[in-house]
Amino acid sequence: MKEFYIYSSLDNKKLCCIDFSENLKNPKIVLQICHGMAEHIRRYKDFALFLEKQGIRVFGMDNRGHGKTCEAEEEKGHIADKEGNIKLIEDVYDLNKYxxxxxSDKKIVIFGHSMGSVIVRNFLNKYSDSVDGAIICGTTEQYGMKHRFAMLLARILSRKNGNKRSNFVNRLGFSGYNSGIKNKNTDFDWLTRDEKVVENYILDKDCGFLCTNTFFLDLITLIREASDKKNLENINKDLPILFISGKADPVGAYGRGVLKGYRMYKKAGLKNVKIKLYAQMRHEILNEIDKDKVYLDIYKFLESIYENN
Known part of the structure; x- marks a missing residue:
């Protein structure tokens, strides 16, 4: 596993990246991962090692406000003072170009989990020709009434205290996620049924941190733009896209929101879109107790793209 840095084409921000499989010199295909909110790219190491054994090379990046892309502690949970949503998309494109x-002779597939899935969906609206496939994992509900309220609140708070970390906004965004779980032990049980993963997440100083008001504004803006069917017009209609999520994932409205997103892509004329919802699995399906079946389905999807020359 090799750590390296690239620089943003927008503002020269130093971005920490990981090549998970540097010893795999001639991969079948390359996967680029975009991680979720309040986590970091090293959490995908086990998944990347599995894919390396199948001949797939994996790259990823700590998004702005996350992991080692933060050059100071106060950067954690803050994307940018303005237009952070745009910068996240362009950062993904910068790594894609790298x-x-x-x-240059290999196919590249992009993978996004949770907030990363929303970044990737926005990325596809603009740069779908730069990849050969996409995996949308653990994505959010479509933009709706509660998002409109959250957008209004985030705008007001961002004007006054954009860099402030708000417990109120955080509770507003996440307080209901544990409500469907019986006998819950922590505030993060909604992530996965694997108690050890939840414990490690809580103990990890680079996970579960509070985010700023402008962070939430950027996130809601990304959700809004990803949910706008007009923005799908520029996506390559033949691009293979796989939606995957847990049926017990509150982020995607227990599969209902994910299904709406999938149907929107189909109605937009995309010809090669598939969906797989996993019974009993919560938000982090790559970290679930039966994650092997998810790994295998992703591998099969990647293999189908590799074989379709």
């Missing part, structure tokens, strides 16, 4: 330079 990968293309290294593997």
């Amino acid at each position: 990968i293309k330079e290294q593997f």
